Amino acid sequence: MRRLRALLCGLALLFSLPLAAAPPELLLANVYRDGIDVSAYLVSEKLDGVRAVWDGETLRARSGYRVNAPAWFTDPLPKTALDGELWLARGQFDRLSGIVRRDQAVDEEWRQVRYMIFELPGAPGDFSERAGRIREIVAAAGLPWLEAIPQTRVSSREALQRMLAQTVKAGGEGLMLHRADALYETGRSDTLLKLKPWLDAEAVVIAHLPGKGKYLGLMGALRLRMPDGREFRLGTGFTDAQRRNPPPLGATVTYRYRELTPNGLPRFASFLRIRQE
Template sequence: MTQRSVSRQATLLALLLGTTFFPLASTAASKHGTTAQAATLATPALMLAKNWQVGLDPLGYLVSEKLDGVRAFWDGHTLRFRSGRRIAAPPWFTAALPSTPLDGELWLGRRNFDALSASVRRSVPIDAEWRELRYMIFDLPGQPGRFDERAARIASLLEKTGVPWLQPIEQLRVPDRDTLQTQLQALADEGGEGFVLHRADAEWKPGRSDALRKLKPMPDEDAKVVAYVPGKGKNKGRLGALVLEMPNGQRFSLGTGFTDAERAAPPKLGSTVTYRYRDRTPNGLPRFASFLRVHEAE
């Protein structure tokens, strides 16, 4: 699909939906303004996971549940999103946190991401909502030593706080690949998202790391919305597909996984969405991709 074709189709869809379409160049230009604003944030230096690869041996890793929460970094003074933007947590919540930096997830239990996201993104926190969630800790940013040593320090540190909603994420050993897959399926059957695997001997190091892996029954990734494809048949006059741009610049159309409401009011141009997929084509594009959610700005 050429950029000119994408622009024509997106313009048509915009007219059908009663919205204004901005071509790709305009989308990029508008993003330039937000980039300067985002640059003023002090983005935390955090470890980021890569996908688990077939052939890796889980024996050298500590394995924990991948929580469907909101990542939160405590720098010893302020609770922040991964982007660096301050989280408006109640004063009693941050007052209970130790001076040691923490990396973890704000969590409300499985399959409650939307309610959690709404609660932690309010500019004015609601105490009753924050009393229901937990801050689940999985690392100590910048601390020395192996990960298994840091995990032990997390348990000891949080035990001393005596705060029931501040908890370490359980880390377990898995002996082999077959057991890992069996446990992954059991977790998925219970509503869990998947696993995070962290090499037990790995020192803390910021950035995307081979030592930190995520494993899901179906992996997911983020991409930017760059255009619309109009629907046909029952979807005439609504969204048919999103044209997404991956971080490496490759583009593809995503046409499944949308509700009727999402097709009538699709994600905005320039926004980031999360999609699931089964595997990849030889040229790196996702196979059997399905829309999951809009990635909330932080």
């Protein structure tokens, strides 16, 4: 193991590839459900971006890998921990993912990226206080690419649904609800909730199933294994290019669905993307 680690370190230095650190401990969202007192939460748009954590020195993805952002992008960032989304615009996740994953950053591309902040890891105070501190930090930094995600209070479930409808109509993905009185914590918790017209989940590709009819000679569906071991077929949401070159066996893919069947399988599931580390 030591020899392998030494070899990886040497290769990383030789080719200037980033080694992954341990994945950062983050707060993860549960799914919104009826009965939640929405007046206890601050609500923001759920951005379809790449989550990134800044520890004051290094920008890392949720997986722990260093993000190869240009020095001009990271050097002026505040010397305090930040948690947020690297973001281009609504509906631009695939293009953003390509920019963020490059081994060599392209300045012209990164000029379009914004770092949208929604949390201060480990900071004191409740979330409403931390949200105010985020606005102060961003304002003091004065960087065009650093922004605080707006947080809004809603008074009722009906107001929340109206906000969701307006966001989705404008091209947004959904909403995030963060308890205003919550101290900072990590792990999956009702402190943070996501509300979308579609749910999403991840599963591992275990087989390529052949297509029929117009998909003869192409991939017709993926056989996926969920984290709990259950398996199902996923046959919609693919482009012709993806059917010609499907996600490889062992890859983790994200799919979206409406609800779960009584057997716990996703209903109306559709392919969304391959998960990028």
